[in-house]
Amino acid sequence: MALDFDRVIERRGTDAAKFAGLAQEYGREDVIPLSVADMDFAVFPPILEAMQARLSQEIFGYHTLEEPAKEAVCRWYAARHALKVAPEAVAMLTNVVSGFNLGVQVFSQPGDQIVVQPPVYGPFYLGPQHDRRVVHNPLKKVGDSWKMDFIDLERHFKAGARVMILCNPHNPVGRSWRPEELGQLAKLCQQYGVLVLSDEIHGDLTMPDYRHTPILSVPGMEQHAILFSSASKTFNLAGLSTAFAVIPDEGLRKRFTDALRVVHAGSNIFGLVALQAAFDRCGPLLDELLQYLHENLHRTCVRINAISGLHTRMPEATYLLFIDCAGLGVQDPHRLIAQAGVGLNKGSFFGEDYSQYVRMNVASPRPVLMEALDRLSAGLVRNR
The missing domain is CATH 3.90.1150.10 (Aspartate Aminotransferase, domain 1)
Incomplete structure (x- = not known):
């Protein structure tokens, strides 16, 4: 087409x-x-067609669309990123920002340090609104690129930080973190017991000659990471307020989904229809x-x-x-x-x-x- x-x-x-x-x-x-x-x-036309078909049903009440949407997420990650995801590991959300902010509330305590890597998307700095303390691990400008400062990052982990919000790929500097970079991060997280909340909303928008590395594809990170993403950036669907978390670890998943049920921050019917059409047909x-x-x-x-x-x-x-x-x-x-x-x-x-x-x-x-x-x-x- x-x-x-x-x-x-x-x-x-x-x-x-x-x-x-x-x-x-x-x-x-x-x-x-x-x-x-x-x-x-x-x-894209297949998304519009799917939404128009749903619109023609005339009633938009409570639905059971989350399960087929989760299965579409699994198919997409297998085909696009060679990552095997089980449907039960997927939780549907309203958007990525509400997802990682809920993660901050669930997996840290008031006064805890939350690591972010400036320059980074503004909502990453919202920790003080949760009574947490945001600590900065600035990216280093090396030549014409940006790199993680692992020495400084380990200093924060040694000082007690137990949650990090990662931007993968990074907004605004455009880095698609390499497997070896994420592997080095993984070693530190495993050594210090740090949980990574990984915003991967730009993960499908990699340029030729580059490949997105989901945090959950890094050995050992299934017990130390939650992946947050959406079809919204990839397929221009931000107004439909639909996203998802991938949480393979059963213990982390139970804590997160228990909190998610309390706040009822799920997805809407048209967002789920659009996501499924995008991932399956586009x-x-x-x-x-x-x-x-x-x-x-x-x-x-x-x-x-x-x-x-x-x-x-x-x-x-x-x-x-x-x-x-x-x-x-x-x-x-x-x-x-x-x-x-x-x-x-x-x-x-x-x-x-x-x-x-x-x-x-x-x-x-x-x-x-x-x-x-x-x-x-x-x-x-x-x-x-």
Whole structure:
């Protein structure tokens, strides 16, 4: 099935979060927003067909769709990631963030240390709202890449941290953690009894020549990790509020699902229908999308790195670029870029030390993306 990713769908006036409050956020209404991490492409036809078929049933009451959805998750992980998952190990959730936050509550106590790895997705820093103490294990910038600092990480584990929230692949730096890196993490977790809550929502969005390594595929981690993911990033379904946890260890699973039953944070009927259609019928379409995203990323990196004062690198996964703006020599690069007519995410959302960065989402039709890059190139020359 040939898909037209160049087709521009008008999202203004459709209650899309990416297009809401532009004047307040960027100082002008006519910016091209390349910010919120969803895609400006139409949902794949098999997903729409499945949802329309369900819609035609006219009644949307209580359902038994979770079990077939769990089985679809198992088939997807076996086919896409060579990971064997049993249906009973899968728990359906509302979203990944609520999942790992519930994990923090279940598997730690007030006052405990929770390890995160800046720069990282903003909700990872929510520990204080659970009366926990977030401790930082910053990624190290090594050359043109980012790496885990295992010496510093072990220091936190020695100091008593027993829960870590991992971003795998990493948002915003785009690392797809290698098996050997996760193996080194696994050794430390086993040595110090640390539980990893692994956000793997970008795991299906790896670029050519890279392969996602689920945390649960690392030897010994089934007793030390919970994997959280969703079809939402991969198939542009974030508004359907459906995600899942994979918990092979029976003891961890019982504690988590007992808490899940208390808060009733399950999935909705349309999200489950969409997930099953996505995982069972859309693998080849995803491959087409990944080729398009890879070309978008490549073209954008070339254009960004040609602008004096900006630097970025091709991500190994995600459709996101973390752009170093320090060379611009301005206090607020986010504002300067907005003045050029392009709306990006502030780097400080990913950690207070990253105000000289911005994040760009390239999951837009290429004509829109190229116009944004034209604006950026011209605007930065004009406004500096």
